[in-house]
Amino acid sequence: MTGPSVGFDIIGGMNHLLPLPRLIETGSGSAEIAPGSTVSGPAPLTDAVRLALTVLDLRPGDAATASVRVEQDPRLGPEAYALTIAGDGVHIAAGDPAGAFYAGQTLRQLLPAEAFRSALVPGTSWTIPCGRVEDAPGLPWRGAHLDVARHFLPKREVLRMIDLMAVHKLNRLHLHLADDQGWRVESRAFPLLHEVGSHRPRTIISHKGEELAFDGVPHGGYYTLADLSEIAAYARARAVTVVPEIDVPGHASAVLAAYPALASRPDRYEVLDRWGISSAILSPLPATVDFLTTVFAEIADALGEVPYFHIGGDECVLDGWAASAEISAYQASLGLESTGDLHAWFLRQLADVLAERGSRAVVWDEAFVSGRLRPDTIVMPWRGEHVARRAAAAGHDVVATPVFPLYFDYAEAASPEEPAGLGDAITVSDVAAFAPAPSEWTEEERARVIGVQFQLWSERIPDGRTLDYRAWPRGCAAAEVAWTGGPAESEDFFRRLDAHLARLDAFGVEYRPLSGPRPWQRGGSGWRRHRPGAVVVHDVMRRLHELSLSADSTRPSI
Numbered sequence: 001m002t003g004p005s006v007g008f009d010i011i012g013g014m015n016h017l018l019p020l021p022r023l024i025e026t027g028s029g030s031a032e033i034a035p036g037s038t039v040s041g042p043a044p045l046t047d048a049v050r051l052a053l054t055v056l057d058l059r060p061g062d063a064a065t066a067s068v069r070v071e072q073d074p075r076l077g078p079e080a081y082a083l084t085i086a087g088d089g090v091h092i093a094a095g096d097p098a099g100a101f102y103a104g105q106t107l108r109q110l111l112p113a114e115a116f117r118s119a120l121v122p123g124t125s126w127t128i129p130c131g132r133v134e135d136a137p138g139l140p141w142r143g144a145h146l147d148v149a150r151h152f153l154p155k156r157e158v159l160r161m162i163d164l165m166a167v168h169k170l171n172r173l174h175l176h177l178a179d180d181q182g183w184r185v186e187s188r189a190f191p192l193l194h195e196v197g198s199h200r201p202r203t204i205i206s207h208k209g210e211e212l213a214f215d216g217v218p219h220g221g222y223y224t225l226a227d228l229s230e231i232a233a234y235a236r237a238r239a240v241t242v243v244p245e246i247d248v249p250g251h252a253s254a255v256l257a258a259y260p261a262l263a264s265r266p267d268r269y270e271v272l273d274r275w276g277i278s279s280a281i282l283s284p285l286p287a288t289v290d291f292l293t294t295v296f297a298e299i300a301d302a303l304g305e306v307p308y309f310h311i312g313g314d315e316c317v318l319d320g321w322a323a324s325a326e327i328s329a330y331q332a333s334l335g336l337e338s339t340g341d342l343h344a345w346f347l348r349q350l351a352d353v354l355a356e357r358g359s360r361a362v363v364w365d366e367a368f369v370s371g372r373l374r375p376d377t378i379v380m381p382w383r384g385e386h387v388a389r390r391a392a393a394a395g396h397d398v399v400a401t402p403v404f405p406l407y408f409d410y411a412e413a414a415s416p417e418e419p420a421g422l423g424d425a426i427t428v429s430d431v432a433a434f435a436p437a438p439s440e441w442t443e444e445e446r447a448r449v450i451g452v453q454f455q456l457w458s459e460r461i462p463d464g465r466t467l468d469y470r471a472w473p474r475g476c477a478a479a480e481v482a483w484t485g486g487p488a489e490s491e492d493f494f495r496r497l498d499a500h501l502a503r504l505d506a507f508g509v510e511y512r513p514l515s516g517p518r519p520w521q522r523g524g525s526g527w528r529r530h531r532p533g534a535v536v537v538h539d540v541m542r543r544l545h546e547l548s549l550s551a552d553s554t555r556p557s558i
């Protein structure tokens, strides 16, 4: 550590932090943390700081000589920290390891962008400007959703996503592990789930309204239970909680390809090779609840702590239930009037099972609309603010997940230059301007908004490179909104983002440049060509109105 060096040209100063901290006081002069220097303090906190600054290879040392001194301050809340940089070194105060980790991440942003590489680049000056940052999150749930069902992402991509989440102080990784197009986790109790459900022989490449065309390429993959344990532990060390999702009772083709006896209608099922809403649905009979109880337990045991478990509940075509005499008799025996009631009852059973194991259920908003949720169930209102407000008013905790502007499977521009998106256009500005708890809501309703989460549905995200392009820099804007709790101040945000993109470059992220795709990121003229103007969400909405669930007049309309 050197003394203050007044007049030194410090790249970025303190005013390029992203997400924006609560308080920044710029000091004068600078300090230096040489690679291999020492850090002192209680182990859970110093371990977190060292992990955030891996490139510097900080060693444990003692307080008298350490370059970075960390202390626990019980007055600071969860995830909060204070970071002081003075001529005689760096001082971090945090209430918990997450706070210390975030102090480390902020410190990393104060260093040159080379701090985001995986190894030291010779000639870098590890200088930091003097000053102080006091910081705490605006919202406790700052999420990224990865759909690993439509296109499988190998474990290394998931771990890398966790690293990138950590850079942005995002703390919930929602893994969509099952859908019509694939089941993505090992089951020892029901091995056909991963043996049969995890792959398909081909994938659709045509778009809506075009002649059907397929790629003729098999696609698949799944995480072993050991992989899940590893992912969860890797995430936990980086202040990220994994939220698994097994989407039921709809989106069930892959499960039913493996175990057709769980269907409401006897048939042959296949792992789907195309997108859209399918009518494959699990039966709501007790055998299904028992089956899922076992599967949930396997997943939860592998993950370790599972405070939240997502059970889907979206886009269910309930005709199969109405057509089954056995299911209708079961419905009548429970005194339930409609298949919509049965849908709610089924999800309630599962939420109760999860509660017994210490997990809160999370659902997409259709499950709220169909009523009877446990009061502690968290709702993800993907269809927008209207349903979000209703869930909040009904007393549910809500994580804002609206299609606009948080569906990052939509293209950034309605341009044929873009790679194919599921719709368009959702820009970085749209995301940065998002207000998770609108000011016209009542105070009680606003207080129910516990978070913000962006969704990376992967129908058109076949690999990690496309994932980078779709996720960043819109993810930077979502992280800013989640961390501060409200919309970003646009001009200041884009100024800080400019510096932040150099960090993503150093990290090796193939993000979408603000000016548009690089030549090799364009959609081209083949299967990856974007069809501008395809605002798919409108089709989805219309379709939902046609479904028995939302058409049921005894239910509130969406």
Ligand code: TNX
Residues within 6 Å of the ligand: 314, 315, 364, 382, 407, 409, 422, 457, 458, 459, 540
């Ligand atoms: C709707 S959001 C879905 C997903 C699709 C997505 C595409 C939700 C609960 N269901 O199944 O992948 O739209 O944008």
